[in-house]
Amino acid sequence: MTYSSSTEHVAVGAARPTHTRYYMLGLILFLATTAYADRSILSIAGSGIKAEFGLSPMQLGYVLSAFSWAYVIGQIPGGMLLDKFGTKMIYGVALVLWSIATFLVGLVGEVTTELSVALGLLFVLRFALGLIEAPSFPANARVAVMWFPRGERGLATSLFASASYFAVAIYSPISGWLVQSFGWPVPFFTLGVVGLLAAVVWFKFMKPPREHRGVNAAELELMEAGGAMVDIDSQRELTNRPKASARMFGLLLSNRMLWCAYIGQYCTIALSYFFITWFPIYLVQARGMNIMEAGFATMLPAIAGFIGGITGGSVSDALIRNGWSVSRGRKTPYVLGMLIGCSIVLAAFSNSNIMIVALMGLAFFGKGMAAGSGTWAVISDTAPREAVGLAGAIFNCIGNVGGIITPIVFGYTVQVTGGYTVGLYFVAAHCLVAAILFAFVMGPIKRVESGAQG
Numbered sequence: 001m002t003y004s005s006s007t008e009h010v011a012v013g014a015a016r017p018t019h020t021r022y023y024m025l026g027l028i029l030f031l032a033t034t035a036y037a038d039r040s041i042l043s044i045a046g047s048g049i050k051a052e053f054g055l056s057p058m059q060l061g062y063v064l065s066a067f068s069w070a071y072v073i074g075q076i077p078g079g080m081l082l083d084k085f086g087t088k089m090i091y092g093v094a095l096v097l098w099s100i101a102t103f104l105v106g107l108v109g110e111v112t113t114e115l116s117v118a119l120g121l122l123f124v125l126r127f128a129l130g131l132i133e134a135p136s137f138p139a140n141a142r143v144a145v146m147w148f149p150r151g152e153r154g155l156a157t158s159l160f161a162s163a164s165y166f167a168v169a170i171y172s173p174i175s176g177w178l179v180q181s182f183g184w185p186v187p188f189f190t191l192g193v194v195g196l197l198a199a200v201v202w203f204k205f206m207k208p209p210r211e212h213r214g215v216n217a218a219e220l221e222l223m224e225a226g227g228a229m230v231d232i233d234s235q236r237e238l239t240n241r242p243k244a245s246a247r248m249f250g251l252l253l254s255n256r257m258l259w260c261a262y263i264g265q266y267c268t269i270a271l272s273y274f275f276i277t278w279f280p281i282y283l284v285q286a287r288g289m290n291i292m293e294a295g296f297a298t299m300l301p302a303i304a305g306f307i308g309g310i311t312g313g314s315v316s317d318a319l320i321r322n323g324w325s326v327s328r329g330r331k332t333p334y335v336l337g338m339l340i341g342c343s344i345v346l347a348a349f350s351n352s353n354i355m356i357v358a359l360m361g362l363a364f365f366g367k368g369m370a371a372g373s374g375t376w377a378v379i380s381d382t383a384p385r386e387a388v389g390l391a392g393a394i395f396n397c398i399g400n401v402g403g404i405i406t407p408i409v410f411g412y413t414v415q416v417t418g419g420y421t422v423g424l425y426f427v428a429a430h431c432l433v434a435a436i437l438f439a440f441v442m443g444p445i446k447r448v449e450s451g452a453q454g
Contacts, residue, residue, distance in 0.1 A: 015216055015218060016218060017216065017218040017219035017221075017222045018214060018215055018216045018218070018219045019219070020209075020212055020214035020215045020219060021147040021148060021152075021156075021209075021215075021219065021223065023205075023214070024143060024147050024205075024206075025143075025144075025147070025148075025156050025159060025160075027201070027202065027205060027206065028139075028140045028143050028144075028160050029159050029160050029163060029166070030198060030201075031091070031095065031136070031140075031198055031202060032136065032137070032140055032160040032163030032166075033163045033166040033167050033170065034095075034167075034191070034194060034195050034198050035098070035133055035136045035137075035163065036163045036166070036167035036168075036276070037167040037170070037171040037191055037194075038098060038099075038102045038129060038133070038191055038195065039067050039129065039130075039133070039276065040167055040168060040171070040172070040276035040277075041102075041171065041175055041187050041188065041191060042063070042064060042067075042105075042126065042277070043064065043276055043277045043278070043279070043280045043281060044171075044172055044175040044176055044179060044187065044280055044291065044294075044295055045175070045179055045184035045185075045187060045188070046060055046064070046277075046280070046281050047281060047284050047285075047291055048179055048183065048184030048291070049063075049122070049184055052109060052113075052118075052184070053113070053115050053118040053119070054115050055115070055119065056415065057411045057414045057415045058411045058412060058415050059119055060281075060411060061407045061408050061410060061411020061412065062123065062407075062408065062411070063119065063122045063123055063126060064277040064278075064407040064411070065277075065403065065404050065405075065406075065407040065408050066122070066123045066124075066126035066127045066130065067126045067127070067129055067130035067133075067403065068130060068273070068400050068401075068402075068403030068404040068407075069127060069130065069404055070126075070127040070128065070129070070130030070131035070134070071130035071131070071133060071134050071400050071403065072130075072397050072400045072401055072403075072404060073130075073131065073134075074130065074131040074132070074133075074134025074135070075134050075138070075393040075394070075396050075397030075400070076390070076393050076394065076397055077134070078090070078094075078134035078135030078138060078389075078393055079135065079138045079389040079390040079391075079392055079393020079394070080389065080390060080393070081135060081389075082135055082138055082139055082142060082389030082393075083386075083387060083388070083389040083390055086233045087139045087142045087143060087146075087206070087233050088202075088203070088206045088207070088233070090135050090139065091135060091136065091139040091202065091206075092199055092202050092203050092206070094132050094133060094134075094135050094136060095136075095195055095198060095199040095202060096195075096196065096199045097132045098129055098132040098133045098195065099191070099192045099193075099194075099195025099196045099198075099199065100192065100196075101125055101128045101129040101132060102129060102188055102191050102192045102195060103188060103189055103191075103192025103193070104125055104188075104192075105122065105125045105126070105129075105185075105188045106184075106185035106186065106187075106188030106189045106192070107185070108121045108122055108125070108185075109184075109185060134393075134396075135389075135393075137160075137376070137392070137396050138389050138392035138393045138396055139389075140157075140160040140376070141157070141376050141379060141380055141383075141388065141389075141392040142232065142233070142388050142389055142392070144156045144157050144160070144376070144380050145228065145229050145232065145380050145383070145388050146208065146209065146228060146229055146230060146232055146233060147209060147223065147228060147230075148223065148226075148228055149222065149223055149225065149226020149227055149228050150226055150227045150320065150326070150381065151226055151317055151320060151321045152226070152317060153317070153377055153380050153381070154312075154313040154314070154316040154317040154320070154329075154330070154372065154373055154377045155310070155313040155314050155317050155372075156313070157313065157372070157375075157376035157377040157380055158309040158310055158312055158313025158314070158316075158368075158371065158372030158373065158377070159309070159310070159313070160376070161309060161371045161372060161375060161376050162305065162306045162309035162310065162368060162371070162372065165301075165302040165303065165304075165305040165306035165309065165364070165368065166302075166306060167276075167302075168275065168276065168298050168299070168301075168302035169298075169299050169302035169303050169306065171187075171191070172280070172295040172296075172298045172299065172302070173292075173295045173296045173298075173299060174187075174190075174295075175187040175190075175295060176291050176292040176293075176294060176295020176296065177292055177295070178190065179291050179292075180290070180291050180292045208230065208231065208232075208233040208234050209223060209228070209230040210230055210231065210234065211234075229385060229388070232385070232388060248384070248386075248387050248390065249390075251384070251448065252384075252387065252390065252391055252394050252448070253394065255448060256441070256442070256443060257382065257442055257443050257444070257445060257446070257448075258382065258391075258394075258395070258448065260437045260438060260441055260442035260443075261374075261375070261378045261379060261382070261395060261442070262394065262395055262398040262399060263398070263433075263434065263437055264334070264370075264374060264375060264378075264434045264437060264438060265375050265395055265396065265398065265399030265402075266398055266399045266400075266401055266402045266430075267338070267402065267430035267431065267433055267434035268338075268367060268370060268371050268375055268399070268402075268430075268434065269399045269400055269401075269402035269403055269406075270402035270403075270405070270406045270427060270430045271341060271344070271363075271364070271367045271427055271430060271431070272367070272402075272403075273402060273403040273406040273407060274406050274410065274423075274427045275298075275301065275302075275305075275360075275364065277406070277407045277410070278406075278407065278410045278411075278414075278420075278423070279298065279301075279360070280294045280295065280297075280298055282420050283297050283298075283353075286419070286420055287353050287356065288353075289353070297353070297357050300357050300358070300360075300361045301357065301360040301361045301363070301364040302364070303361075304361035304362065304364050304365040304368070305364035305365060305367060305368035306368060307365060307368065308337065308364065308365035308366060308367065308368025308369040308370075308371075308372065309368035309369065309371055309372035310368075310372065311333075311365075311368075311369050311372065312333040312334070312337055312368065312369035312370060312371065312372030312373035312374075313372035313373055313377065314372075315332075315333050315369075315373065316329050316330055316332075316333050316372070316373035316374075316377065317329075319332065325444075325445075326381055326445050326446070327444045327445040327446075329373075330373055330374050330377055330378055330381070330445055331374065331438050331439065331442070331445070332373075333369050333370070333372070333373035333374065334369075334370045334373050334374025334375075334434075334435075334438050335370075335435045335438050335439045336366075336369065336370075337365075337366040337367065337368070337369030337370030337371075337372075337373070337374075338366060338367070338370045338431045338432070338434045338435040338438075339366070339431065339432075339435050340362065340363070340365065340366025340367075340369065341363050341364075341366035341367045341370065341428070341431035342363075342366075342428050342431045342432055343359060343362050343363045343366070343428075344359065344360065344363035344424060344427055344428050344431070345424050345425055345427075345428035346359050347359045347360060347363075347424055348420070348421040348424045348425070363431075366431070367431070370434070374438060375399075376392075376395075378445055379391055379392055379395045381445060381446075381447065382445060382446065382447055382448055383447075383448065384447075384448050384449065391448075402430070406426075406427070409423065409426055410423040410426075413426070
């Protein structure tokens with residue numbers, strides 16, 4: 001499917017479509033990267049925290065998982081708030097509050113040196129961070145649906161879905177240096193300030209397409225012709241939108257296609273949380289790197305994951321623009337990417353740090369390719385118009401159970417076995433399960449119709 005400006009614009013030689021949607025994409029990518037940096041920074045600081053307070057691997061695993069417990073709990077309320085009050089207000093307020101929570105983690109060592117108290121404070125603050133950040137990625141999905149036609153939406157969603165790689169590639173080396181040079185609290189202070197500055201930028205520049213002065217008529221028509229829901233955040237639609245109903249919940253929780261998407265998100269999140277929680281710790285404790293070396297070693301897999309995400313989203317969009325069905329266009333890169341992701345298990349058989357980092361790079365290229373084509377893009381393509389936030393929240397709620405399970409299972413296997421091999425098998429199995437579901441169980445990818453008017 002191709003998109004063009006209207007006949008009227010072409011006939012009179014009017015200005016070509018503006019590109020404000022890409023500036024908005026850059027903005028949500030920046031916010032998503034900041035959000036992922038806040039949740040992943042604990043893995044870089046984890047060795048220092050473990051040493052200062054004497055945490056066991058299991059205790060550290062629970063602290064690493066605290067974010068995801070709350071993040072899962074907050075998804076449904078967060079999605080409902082987005083559908084009721086709109087993206088700008090909910091996302092902006094959440095950004096301010098989660099930045100404060102991040103800053104406060106850095107003060108734990110000033111409050112206590114007792115293991116039990118420190119463990120409780122760390123868990124509570126990370127739990128609060130997860131609860132507050134819950135609306136962030138459903139909000140990103142709303143922005144993608146609002147601003148991008150179908151033929152560009154895969155690339156748009158792949159970019160914000162790749163925020164974890166940006167966060168690791170940009171913040172991990174910096175954070176490793178900060179921890180090494182100034183102590184583990186300093187990265188938390190730094191990210192807290194960055195988040196507050198990001199909130200100022202968000203409130204200044206975020207507006208719905210029809211109200212944005214940077215959008216000309218040709219760009220607006222291009223978006224609308226391609227299926228962008230440009231009015232979902234307009235005051236009129238927010239006011240008239242029906243409340244979430246038991247029927248809508250039932251619709252979103254009884255659809256086989258959506259359940260495969262939910263489980264697919266769970267599998268990709270499991271890989272992400274291995275990477276942003278235990279991978280840097282693995283490099284320090286099992287591979288003998290120092291904290292700064294581990295921070296830099298995470299850059300290659302992060303960059304590979306980002307390239308994979310752009311590849312998956314771009315290929316998926318190109319296939320759809322060239323006549324492939326949405327189902328084939330989204331599924332093909334996803335299945336191929338998750339099969340490539342299975343290569344993570346090969347790290348268990350290598351004694352070379354260089355080879356392990358290279359294998360992680362290959363695995364996360366595959367994972368990025370899958371996430372870029374088959375996770376948020378699918379939800380953006382299929383969610384009912386009146387429940388985009390709720391559908392994204394359910395999707396992310398179920399998906400982020402992987403963020404709870406993975407750190408705990410990894411901590412448990414490390415403590416019981418004294419090594420990381422079983423954990424690597426556990427993570428690789430998720431890739432295989434997801435590929436099978438998308439290839440053989442999911443069925444056609446299409447918009448879920450609720451039957452509601454408007």
